[in-house]
Each structure stands twice: as structure tokens, then as C-alpha cells.
Amino acid sequence: MDEIYHAARVESDAQSFWDRHQCFAAKDDPTREKYYCLAMFPYPSGKLHMGHVRNYTLGDVMARFARLRGKNVLQPMGWDAFGLPAENAAIANQVAPAQWTYANIDHMRTQFKRLGFAYDWRRELATCTPQYYRWEQWLFTRLYEKGLVYKKTAPVNWCPKDLTVLANEQVIDGRCWRCDTSVERKEIPQWFMRITAYAEELLADLNRLDGWPEQVKTMQRNWIGRSEGAEVIFGVQGKSTPLKIFTTRPDTLMGVTYMAVAPEHPLALEAARTNVKLAAFLAECKHLATTEAALETQEKRGMDTGMQALHPISGAALPIFVANFVLMEYGEGAVMSVPAHDQRDWEFAKKYGLPVKQVIRSADGVDVNLGAAAFTEKGVLVDSGEFTGIPSLAACDAIATYLQQRARGQKRVNFRLRDWGVSRQRYWGAPIPMINCVKCGAVPVPDKDLPVVLPEGVAFDGVGSPIKKMPEFYRTPCPKCGAAAERETDTFDTFMESSWYFARFTCPDNTQAMLDERANYWLPVDQYIGGIEHAILHLLYARFYHKLMRDVGLVKSDEPFSHLLTQGMVVATTLYREGADGKKIYVNPGDVDVSRDDRGRLVGATLKADGAPVLLGGVEKMSKSKNNGVDPQALIEHYGADTARLFTMFAAPPEQSLEWSDAGVEGAARFLKRLWKLVHTHVSAGRTSDGKDAGGRAMQGAIAEALDISALDDTQRTLRRTLHETLEKVTDDYARRRTFNTAIASVMELINALYKFDDRSAQGRALMQEALDYVVIMLAPIVPHISHALWQALGHDTAVIDARWPSVDASALTRASIELVVQVNGKLRGRIEVALDAKQPDIEAQALADENVRRFIADKQIKKVIVVPGKLVNVVVA
RNA sequence: GCCGGGAUGGCGGAACUGGUAGACGCGCUGGACUCAAAAUCCAGUAGUGGUGACACUGUGGGAGUUCGAUUCUCCCUCCCGGCACCA
Numbered sequence: 001m002d003e004i005y006h007a008a009r010v011e012s013d014a015q016s017f018w019d020r021h022q023c024f025a026a027k028d029d030p031t032r033e034k035y036y037c038l039a040m041f042p043y044p045s046g047k048l049h050m051g052h053v054r055n056y057t058l059g060d061v062m063a064r065f066a067r068l069r070g071k072n073v074l075q076p077m078g079w080d081a082f083g084l085p086a087e088n089a090a091i092a093n094q095v096a097p098a099q100w101t102y103a104n105i106d107h108m109r110t111q112f113k114r115l116g117f118a119y120d121w122r123r124e125l126a127t128c129t130p131q132y133y134r135w136e137q138w139l140f141t142r143l144y145e146k147g148l149v150y151k152k153t154a155p156v157n158w159c160p161k162d163l164t165v166l167a168n169e170q171v172i173d174g175r176c177w178r179c180d181t182s183v184e185r186k187e188i189p190q191w192f193m194r195i196t197a198y199a200e201e202l203l204a205d206l207n208r209l210d211g212w213p214e215q216v217k218t219m220q221r222n223w224i225g226r227s228e229g230a231e232v233i234f235g236v237q238g239k240s241t242p243l244k245i246f247t248t249r250p251d252t253l254m255g256v257t258y259m260a261v262a263p264e265h266p267l268a269l270e271a272a273r274t275n276v277k278l279a280a281f282l283a284e285c286k287h288l289a290t291t292e293a294a295l296e297t298q299e300k301r302g303m304d305t306g307m308q309a310l311h312p313i314s315g316a317a318l319p320i321f322v323a324n325f326v327l328m329e330y331g332e333g334a335v336m337s338v339p340a341h342d343q344r345d346w347e348f349a350k351k352y353g354l355p356v357k358q359v360i361r362s363a364d365g366v367d368v369n370l371g372a373a374a375f376t377e378k379g380v381l382v383d384s385g386e387f388t389g390i391p392s393l394a395a396c397d398a399i400a401t402y403l404q405q406r407a408r409g410q411k412r413v414n415f416r417l418r419d420w421g422v423s424r425q426r427y428w429g430a431p432i433p434m435i436n437c438v439k440c441g442a443v444p445v446p447d448k449d450l451p452v453v454l455p456e457g458v459a460f461d462g463v464g465s466p467i468k469k470m471p472e473f474y475r476t477p478c479p480k481c482g483a484a485a486e487r488e489t490d491t492f493d494t495f496m497e498s499s500w501y502f503a504r505f506t507c508p509d510n511t512q513a514m515l516d517e518r519a520n521y522w523l524p525v526d527q528y529i530g531g532i533e534h535a536i537l538h539l540l541y542a543r544f545y546h547k548l549m550r551d552v553g554l555v556k557s558d559e560p561f562s563h564l565l566t567q568g569m570v571v572a573t574t575l576y577r578e579g580a581d582g583k584k585i586y587v588n589p590g591d592v593d594v595s596r597d598d599r600g601r602l603v604g605a606t607l608k609a610d611g612a613p614v615l616l617g618g619v620e621k622m623s624k625s626k627n628n629g630v631d632p633q634a635l636i637e638h639y640g641a642d643t644a645r646l647f648t649m650f651a652a653p654p655e656q657s658l659e660w661s662d663a664g665v666e667g668a669a670r671f672l673k674r675l676w677k678l679v680h681t682h683v684s685a686g687r688t689s690d691g692k693d694a695g696g697r698a699m700q701g702a703i704a705e706a707l708d709i710s711a712l713d714d715t716q717r718t719l720r721r722t723l724h725e726t727l728e729k730v731t732d733d734y735a736r737r738r739t740f741n742t743a744i745a746s747v748m749e750l751i752n753a754l755y756k757f758d759d760r761s762a763q764g765r766a767l768m769q770e771a772l773d774y775v776v777i778m779l780a781p782i783v784p785h786i787s788h789a790l791w792q793a794l795g796h797d798t799a800v801i802d803a804r805w806p807s808v809d810a811s812a813l814t815r816a817s818i819e820l821v822v823q824v825n826g827k828l829r830g831r832i833e834v835a836l837d838a839k840q841p842d843i844e845a846q847a848l849a850d851e852n853v854r855r856f857i858a859d860k861q862i863k864k865v866i867v868v869p870g871k872l873v874n875v876v877v878a
Numbered sequence: 879g880c881c882g883g884g885a886u887g888g889c890g891g892a893a894c895u896g897g898u899a900g901a902c903g904c905g906c907u908g909g910a911c912u913c914a915a916a917a918u919c920c921a922g923u924a925g926u927g928g929u930g931a932c933a934c935u936g937u938g939g940g941a942g943u944u945c946g947a948u949u950c951u952c953c954c955u956c957c958c959g960g961c962a963c964c965a
Contacts, residue, residue: 043965084964156963167963219882219960292961296879417962424963493963533959535882540962568883569959619957625964650903651890657883657958664890667903673918737894745892745902752902821898826946828898852932866945871897876945 001683001793005676005786007640014788015116023801024118026074028521035071036522037063038502038561040530040538041078044104044126045085048111049629050660051531051570051622054648057782058567058740059529060117061649064781065734066527067118068805074522076505077112077119079105081128082429082494084167085624090428090460097428098456101128111633115641116785118801125508127497132504133430134451135514136496141433141444142552148194151442154329154421155264155290158186164464165425169625171289172583180581184286187264190423190490191432195544199224199415202543211563213655216535223536225416230400232336232409234259235310236267237317243267243309244332246414250403251395252338254384255359257349259309260302260323262333268322271305278303278322285324300325300348312408313385313399323348329418339374346374359384360392420541422493427465429491430454437478437485446479452487465489498538499545502528502560515554528561531569532655533621539564565738568657572628574617575605586627587614619659630660642783643669649740649782671748672786675775678754679790682768685760687795703795704769705762709811716767717812719757723771724812726750730778731808740782747778769794774806821872822847824856832873840867847873 018024039059042052056077063075079101086097093100105126112119125132143149157166159176165186170177195202203224206217229248236243243259261268263285272279281303288294302323309318325344326335339349339356349356356370360379368375378392387395403409423432431452433445445452455473458466467473468489478485503515506522524546530538539561546560575592576584592605592614606613622629636644647668652658687703712720726746733743754771757764772794780787780800791800815836820843822830830850834843844865847853853875860877867873 040965045965080965165963169964171963215882222881223961225881290963293879296961298879421962426963494965495962498965531959531965532883534965536960537962538965571958621959623964653891655883656891659890661890661904664904670918671903677918732894739892739894741890742892742894742902748902819898823897823946826897826944831898864945866897868897872946874897874945 001680001789003680003684005673007642007672007786010789011114011116011641011785014785015113017788017799018116018118018801021799023799024073024075024120025122026072026076026120028518029072030521032072033070034074034522035063035066035527036074036506036525037066037527038076038505038525038529040528040534041080041498041501042108043080043083043085044101044108045624046104046107048108048632049570049622050572050632050648051629053115053632053644054570054654054658055529055531055567056112056115056117057645057648058565058654059527060645060784061734061740061781062527062529062565062738063118064784064801065805067801068777068780068803069735070804073118074505075117075119076123076508077117077121078123078125078501078505079108079127080494080498080501081105081126082491082497084169084426084428086428087426087460094460096456096458096460098128101126101428111636114636115645118784123505123508125501125504127430127494127501128428128454130451130453131511132501133492133497135504136430136492136500137433137445137450137452138447138514139500139548139552140492141447141450143193143548144434144444146552148197148548149191150194151189151191153187154190154192155185155187156190156425157290158184160184162463168289168291174287174289174294177583180583182287183289185288185290188425190421191434191488193420193422193544195420195541196415196417198544198547199226199417201547202417202540205543205559209559209562209564212561213564213566216532216539216564216566219535220540223417223540227414227416229412229414230396230403230409231412232312232403233407234312234318234336236320237308237310239267239307241266243320243334245334245336246331246412247336248414249338249341249392249396250399250409251378251381251387251390251392252341252359253313253336253399254381254387255338255340255357256311256318256336257339257355257357258318258337259320260326260335260337260348261305261320262326262328263322263324264328265322265326265333267307267320267334268305271307271322275306278305281322285322288324295325295327298324300344300351302348302352304352312403312406319354321348321352331414340370341374341376343374343376346370358382363391420493420495420544422496423490424493425465425468425490427454427458427460427467427491429494430496431467432488432490432492434488435476435478435485436488437481437483439483440478440480440485443478443480443485449479454491465491495538495541499541500549502542503546503549503555515549519554520556523555524557524559525561527563527565529565529567532566533569535566565654567654568652569621570630570658570660571619572622572630572660573619574626574628575614576617577607577614584617586617586625588627588629590631622660635662635665639665639669640785642672642786646672646744646783650744651741653739653741671751672783674755675751675779676786676790678751679772679776679793682765682772683793683795685765704765707766707770708763709809711763712767713763715757716759716763719753719771720767720812721815722750722753723767723774724808727774727778727806728808728813731805734781743778744782747775750775776800777803777806818870820847820870822850822853823872823874824853825876826874827856829853829856843867843873847875 037059039055063073067073081101086101089100090097157171159166159181161179161181171183175182203226206220227248230250231246234243263282272282302321305320305322307320309320337345339345340358341360358370361382362368362379381387381390381395400411431454433452435443437443474487474489476487502525503519507516507518510516542560549555575587579585592607594605620626647665683703729746730743733739776787776790787800817833817835820832820834822832830852832846857877863876863878865875
């Protein structure tokens with residue numbers, strides 16, 4: 001064993017050992033308990049950033065821990081390879097998206113390997129290959145046959161100057177990010193997946209996901225947004241088509257004073273044909289991005305259409321307004337407005353001078369002041385005809401029943417969840433396998449013609465998708481009638497690929513089917529790890545997809561991920577300069593020199609290239625678009641993979657967001673050096689007699705004699721108790737709490753204790769051997785390379801990855817006495833040492849005898865004494 | 879705007895079920911070793927007062943529950959994530 005720790009050598013040795021022995025090639029083995037550990041696969045953006053290192057180290061730690069506990073582990077890796085950044089890179093660098101993507105994958109794969117992750121690389125997949133996306137196309141056509149896929153118009157962000165569809169990310173303050181033109185909403189036909197058909201099940205099954213964080217389940221519940229209420233049908237004066245709405249408060253129906261419809265609603269469009277001012281208002285409403293945030297924070301505005309709705313019970317005529325906050329794709333594109341009992345309606349009514357009619361009073365008789373705000377609580381109905389005097393809850397039922405009997409409405413459950421729009425008017429994605437025939441309509445591509453391959457060698461001019469200008473791609477005969485037809489040139493949302501990759505990893509080599517029986521051995525994923533930013537969209541779509549695959553007979557389980565760990569984001573300060581047009585040009589933290597105040601806070605930064613200052617933005621998620629990712633490459637090259645892994649695990653608990661700073665890495669490196677030195681000192685003290693090597697040659701055999709627990713002295717016994725207490729804590733931290741930072745801290749404490757334990761006796765060395773063996777195993781999931789080397793140095797014939805996690809020796813944990821804290825009125829005043837089995841009166845007496853405690857009690861009267869066994873005594877005085 | 883989180887020394891964080899606030903690490907200060915530096919080792923390190931034992935204050939701000947609150951409840955401030963076309 002070398003005296004000095006050489007990370008680079010140790011790491012390449014360990015990695016070539018794992019390679020040589022195919023250590024991480026997962027084999028289906030129904031006789032063994034399987035453990036499928038998966039970290040969300042990366043988008044190949046170019047190079048790894050710190051968020052990746054954190055994410056994949058977490059996964060690797062859990063996979064390696066499971067292996068030490070005897071599980072049959074699968075841990076694969078692949079690439080979420082379709083997406084917008086490849087198109088941006090294509091425009092910026094004149095390189096085809098495919099070429100750019102594959103080059104990034106190659107680079108990032110090398111970086112992954114350098115970090116020593118225990119992946120089964122034989123299963124690697126990239127979603128941009130036809131071998132992968134053909135099955136997604138295949139499933140889509142199955143779902144079309146089942147009626148779970150349909151086409152309808154939906155709005156997109158449209159730049160009228162560039163004549164192109166923009167992603168939400170490309171709309172900045174309502175304007176196109178390239179040309180600054182005000183963006184418009186444009187309705188175009190798009191494909192949808194009927195996720196709403198699974199809304200009830202997606203909601204209900206959250207209750208069975210015991211291994212998921214409560215906050216994620218809450219977010220998904222709120223997103224699905226199940227609400228009970230009623231559908232109400234209002235007549236429209238002079239029209240045959242009624243106005244249908246949904247409300248969660250049918251009890252307030254008698255308080256409706258006006259109706260509000262979306263700017264795209266047929267009634268609005270009709271009214272605008274003869275009303276110039278209204279037409280102008282509708283045009284203005286188009287200049288709004290498609291995001292809900294933009295919708296909810298804009299000024300609420302409206303305009304009277306001049307049309308009248310007819311109240312379904314009273315028959316009263318109600319004005320119909322167009323309102324910019326009502327959206328066509330939510331529900332029916334229309335709402336009933338009750339200003340007295342809904343705050344948004346109240347504000348709108350105040351603004352436009354509409355009547356406010358109270359129909360609910362508070363149940364406890366407190367006066368309601370509608371001059372100040374709406375009264376939104378439930379209560380008792382007033383001024384509501386035959387429903388007057390009924391409490392809200394009962395009134396909801398009564399009114400719904402009344403409406404149903406007259407065919408003017410009914411009880412209904414409504415979901416906030418909307419169907420999933422999967423069409424993208426972009427190039428770098430999986431082609432949607434549909435053909436549009438003038439005669440037959442939309443026709444799915446037959447199985448024998450799949451996959452529909454995306455042409456890769458394309459020229460990219462930045463305006464629209466290249467395949468929309470390639471007749472050789474889109475011209476094709478109709479599979480049904482044979483007439484000339486056109487392929488769909490839109491591609492799938494990239495969430496499609498990431499919704500089923502976890503299943504494909506179980507059988508990536510199958511060229512005949514999407515999945516096979518192997519999926520049922522490995523699925524569901526036992527541990528899924530990924531950023532909290534995916535709490536809703538990705539995780540909900542993946543759950544939906546899993547149920548779709550189940551219902552076409554591909555998998556047997558109901559849910560894809562039994563345990564979920566949502567890692568906090570790695571965040572960093574953003575740095576930028578303002579361009580000539582006022583737009584922010586983001587600068588990478590690696591390209592600047594920073595200055596800090598004496599408290600270590602960032603106060604300024606200058607660009608290395610020109611020495612001139614750059615501006616400080618907020619602290620945000622590390623991302624490509626904000627250019628605030630920290631490149632871990634230099635860190636790995638300088639200190640090694642183990643130090644990088646150790647530091648990212650030590651810096652914060654996994655679920656917490658982590659603001660990156662380079663400080664502290666040194667401490668992780670120092671710890672590994674101390675560990676190495678400790679083992680080296682122990683090993684170089686020589687082998688036991690049965691080790692038989694006085695000449696210092698490499699050899700097999702024990703380094704220390706067998707441990708005889710009964711022969712230990714007090715100091716040795718104390719150390720052994722510390723060792724087993726540490727093992728107990730670390731095991732719990734790994735298995736239950738997943739707080740690897742505290743596990744590392746405990747091992748650091750143990751190492752500090754081992755440094756102080758200077759005992760060259762035979763039993764002292766035997767104890768040191770046990771301690772070092774355990775330390776190496778406890779650290780092996782986090783720093784696998786150095787552990788590999790140290791395990792061998794400690795005289796083991798087998799590799800540490802094949803070791804078994806040790807068990808706590810309960811007998812080592814016993815102690816004769818315990819320290820209790822003594823408080824007076826809740827403040828710490830003393831400590832006492834009591835026997836483990838001490839009785840309460842004896843403990844009280846001992847506590848009251850403490851000198852400092854008596855000082856604080858003085859002549860005051862003792863009201864009571866609280867004894868918390870094993871913890872403390874609190875004396876309460878008057 | 880809505881939904882979900884977060885805030886603890888100079889810094890990252892610990893305190894797991896309401897029971898010793900600040901484990902572990904970084905940084906800093908002093909010392910040892912060295913011609914010197916680096917590395918390493920030892921000691922100290924929340925603030926204020928005190929030579930000291932120790933005392934008082936202290937977990938974003940305000941109120942409350944409790945013998946006892948970083949932890950539970952209510953209100954507020956700021957920060958972060960998501961909001962359906964970034965992934």
C-alpha cells in the first residue's frame with residue numbers, strides 16, 4: 001500500500017477492476033430480490049454540471065448501498081436527447097441537431113465514466129434513435145385506435161414577424177426573444193392525449209404511493225384539481241345554442257348578475273362582427289402569452305357583448321361580458337359571475353358597475369359587508385326564492401337536483417387537469433406517426449411502416465422546421481386509400497420520450513416489441529431520483545404513460561416508481577450583461593473573477609476575458625438558458641471523483657437546495673487523505689503471526705488477530721461502543737433518512753476517535769481492524785474508489801462491492817450510566833450522571849442536589865418536577 | 879395571481895417523536911514543526927459581559943399553545959421551484 005493517497009491511480013485501478021469483472025451488468029434473477037435504482041436521465045446539453053453530479057451521485061450511493069445489502073441491483077443510464085436546445089445550437093453554430101447531440105452524448109458519457117457510477121452501460125439508450133422512438137410511435141397509433149388520442153385546435157405563441165411558433169421560454173415579457181415582436185396567441189390544430197380519462201385513477205393512486213414525499217403528492221393532487229359542483233345551462237336571448245358553464249358553488253346561483261366568456265368564445269366572435277370596439281378588444285386580448293402565470297397576473301379587463309343570458313331558474317336577463325381572464329381551453333370557456341360571493345367577480349363588478357346581489361349570509365349571523373370585499377365562505381341562503389334558508393351544502397344538492405329535473409344542468413365532477421397537447425411545430429423530436437388524407441382524414445401509420453424516421457442530415461435556417469419544407473419526407477400515399485397524402489410534420493413533445501424510458505431500460509435490445517417479460521421482473525422502479533422541478537409534469541406524465549402501457553398489456557404494475565427522492569436544486573448566482581437592445585446576455589460563473597465582502601458574500605464580478613464588470617442577477621436553478629452552471633470537470637481533475645462525490649453528498653441533505661460554492665471541497669479531500677493515512681498506519685504496523693511476512697512482501701492473510709470481545713478493557717470497550725453506535729446511525733441515515741450528509745459527519749467523528757485511539761496491543765489492533773473494515777464499507781457507496789483500494793489494503797481477498805453491510809452488535813451498545821440534563825424552568829442549569837435503571841425519585845433527588853440547580857431554586861417554591869427518561873429533568877419553580 | 883418549499887454563527891449545515899441550539903466540515907485566530915513557505919498536528923472559535931466559574935441574549939419578523947418551541951398554531955416579510963411548448 002502506498003503511503004500517499006494518489007486519487008487518479010486509485011480511481012483508474014478501481015474502474016478498470018469493475019470493467020474487467022463486468023460488476024454492474026444486471027442480470028434477471030427471479031430468485032433474488034431486485035432493486036431498480038434510477039436517476040432521471042439527463043438532457044445532453046454539452047457537459048455535466050453540478051446538478052448532474054449531485055443527482056447521479058445520489059442514485060449511485062443508493063444503488064451501491066442496496067448492493068451491499070444483498071439486492072440484485074439494476075442501475076442504467078441513457079439520454080433524453082430530443083429538445084429545443086439542439087435547435088438553438090444548430091442555428092448558433094451551423095451544426096445539425098443530431099450531430100451536436102451525439103457529440104454531447106459522447107463527451108458526457110466520458111465524464112460519467114470518470115465519476116465511477118455503477119451503471120450497466122450495456123443498456124444505454126438515446127431517445128433520438130429510431131430504435132427507441134419507433135415504440136412510442138407504435139403506442140400512439142394503438143392509443144388512437146382506443147380513442148385516447150384526438151386532434152383539436154389549441155393556442156400557441158406565434159411570432160408574426162418570424163412566422164414561427166415560440167416555446168414559453170422564448171417569450172420574454174410578451175415578446176419574441178429574437179426579434180422583440182409582440183407575440184400573439186394563435187389557434188392551430190394539434191394532437192392530444194386523453195390524460196383526463198385517467199384523472200380519477202391518477203388522483204386515487206397517489207394515496208398508495210407511500211414512498212413518495214408528501215409535498216409532491218400534494219402538488220399533484222392540486223394540479224389534478226378534482227372539484228365537485230354543477231354544470232348549469234343558461235339560455236341565450238335570441239339564440240338556440242345555450243351557454244354552458246361549470247361552478248363549484250351552485251348554492252350561489254341565485255346571485256349571478258352577469259356572465260363572462262373567453263375572447264375566443266363563439267358568442268364573443270359573433271358579437272365582434274357587428275361591434276368594432278369589441279373586435280378591437282378581442283384583438284388586444286390575443287397579445288398575451290399562453291402561460292397561466294401571464295393570465296393570472298394581467299389586469300382583469302372585460303367588455304359587454306350586448307348579448308343577454310337567461311337565468312335557468314329566475315329567467316332574468318343577464319349581460320354577457322367578454323373577459324380576458326376566461327380561457328377557452330379551460331372547461332367551457334365561460335363562467336357565471338357572482339360578485340357577492342367571489343372575490344374576482346366582485347372586483348370585476350366594481351370596475352364595470354355591475355350589480356352585486358347577496359344570496360348567502362354567514363351561518364353565525366355576523367353581518368356581511370359587501371362594500372369591502374366578497375363574502376366567499378359557505379353559509380345560509382337568503383333572497384333565493386324557494387331555496388332561501390337552506391345551508392350552502394344542502395343548497396348545492398337542492399339546486400343541482402332542481403336543474404336536473406328541468407334539464408338545465410346537473411351535478412358534475414370537474415378536474416383542473418387538461419388533456420396533454422403533444423404536438424410541437426419543431427424539427428428535433430419524434431415524428432408524429434399520422435398521415436393526413438383529404439379523403440380519409442387522419443390515418444395512423446401502419447405498424448409495418450414504423451418507425452417514421454426523422455431525417456438527420458438537415459440544413460437549419462432557423463425559420464420553421466426543415467421537415468416542413470421536405471416533400472421527400474412529407475409526401476406519402478394514404479395507407480387506407482392509396483391516394484396522395486401528407487405526413488404530419490409536427491413532432492412529439494419531448495415529455496413523451498421521458499415518460500417510458502424507465503421501462504425500456506429493462507429490455508433495450510428488443511427489436512420486436514416495446515417491452516417484454518423482463519419489464520415485469522424489474523418494474524416498478526424501486527427508487528427514482530430527480531429534481532423537485534419535475535414534481536408535476538414529468539412525474540405525472542410518466543404515471544399516466546405507465547397506466548397506458550398497463551392497459552395495452554405491456555406491464556402489470558399500476559405505478560412506475562415506488563419510492564421517489566426529489567433532490568433540491570443546485571442553484572447559483574446568475575451573471576449577465578445587457579446587450580445593445582437591453583436584453584440580458586448571461587455569462588458563466590467560470591468565466592468571471594468574483595469579489596466578496598468580508599462576510600463571504602458576492603459583491604461584484606468581472607469577466608476574465610476583458611476585465612470589465614458584469615451584473616449580478618438572482619440565485620436561480622443552474623440551467624443552460626441562464627448559463628449559470630458550474631463545470632465540475634476542473635474539480636474532478638484536481639481532486640478526483642471521490643472528493644467530488646464526497647463533497648456533493650456532504651454539503652447538504654439531498655432534498656434541500658444547494659447553493660454552489662467551491663469552498664469546502666478542500667475539507668473533503670483532506671478527510672480522504674486522513675482516512676488513507678489511518679489505514680496505512682494500521683496496515684504498516686505489520687501482519688499477525690499467521691500472516692507470516694517479515695520481509696514486507698505482498699501477501700494474503702489477516703492483518704490483525706481475531707477480536708475477543710470479552711477481553712476488551714474500558715477504553716477499548718468505549719471505542720467499540722462508539723463504532724457500533726456510528727454503524728447504527730449510518731445504517732439508519734442510509735436506509736431510512738437518506739441524509740448522507742449526517743452519515744458522513746458521523747464517520748468523520750469516528751475517524752477522529754480512531755486517531756485518538758493509540759493502542760498497539762493485540763486486541764487494540766484487532767479492534768482497529770474491525771473499525772476500519774466498517775468505516776470502509778460505510779463509505780463505499782459514497783467514495784467507492786478509495787474504498788476499493790483500502791479494502792484490499794486491509795487484507796481482504798474479495799472486492800468491497802461484494803462485501804455485505806455489517807450488523808450492529810447490540811451488546812456493544814450497553815452502558816452502565818447515562819447523563820441527564822437538569823433544567824430549572826426550562827433553562828439548562830446542570831448535568832447529572834445516573835444509573836441506567838435509576839428510579840424516578842432517586843433521579844429527582846440527585847437533580848435537586850446539584851449545586852448550580854440549588855442556586856437557581858434558592859428559596860422559591862417547587863411546583864413540579866418533570867422527568868423525561870433518558871433525557872432530562874425539569875424543575876418548575878414559582 | 880395560484881400551488882409547493884425554504885430562512886439557524888463569518889460560510890455550508892446539525893439538532894430524527896416538543897426536551898442540552900450550533901454536531902461535522904469550511905473559514906478565521908493562536909501555537910508546534912520548518913531557514914522559510916506549503917502540508918500536517920494541537921488548542922480556541924454564536925454574540926455580549928466576566929481573569930474565571932458563570933450569567934444574559936440568540937434559530938427571518940410578530941403573536942399564541944406548553945413546565946419546555948429551531949420543531950406545533952396563526953399573521954407577516956423575503957427567497958426558491960412549478961404553473962401545462964426549457965428539460
